Amino acid sequence: MSNDVMRSGSCLCGGVQFRVTGEPLRVGLCHCKDCRKTSGSAYQAFAIWPRQAFESEGITSTYGGRSFCPTCGSRLPSVGEDEAEVMIGSLDVAPTEGLEPSYELWIGRRERWLHPLPDARQFEQDRTAADSAADDGEPEEGREPYRKSA
Ligand SMILES: [Zn+2]
């Protein structure tokens, strides 16, 4: 196709494989309750690609719009109509190249031993409507555009 960079990812057991092509739309960190609970970690680092830049193979399960491997439990990309959200830790190469977060969400819940990323915009909660307007002209619920009106 083109010279676009391609990144591969997978779950821990390898039952699910995926690829993203080109650079992401945005990269962020989230300290919200859902991200802590679903990852079991202190925060989640994610990158969002256009839906058409994402492809995958393998069987996934979902809960609340978040996907995971039914065999090993690894979090997997959440794919919506327009965008695919990839947990940075599910990519195969570490450390990643060119995926530095430009914003942090729900910073009031950030662990005290973590410091704000110096160049990242800081949001008390989800991104504001004005900020996300730059992306799609619509307010969105933070970094979860794939969340359906359930
Ligand atoms: Zn798996």
Ligand SMILES: [Zn+2]
């Ligand atoms: Zn979150």
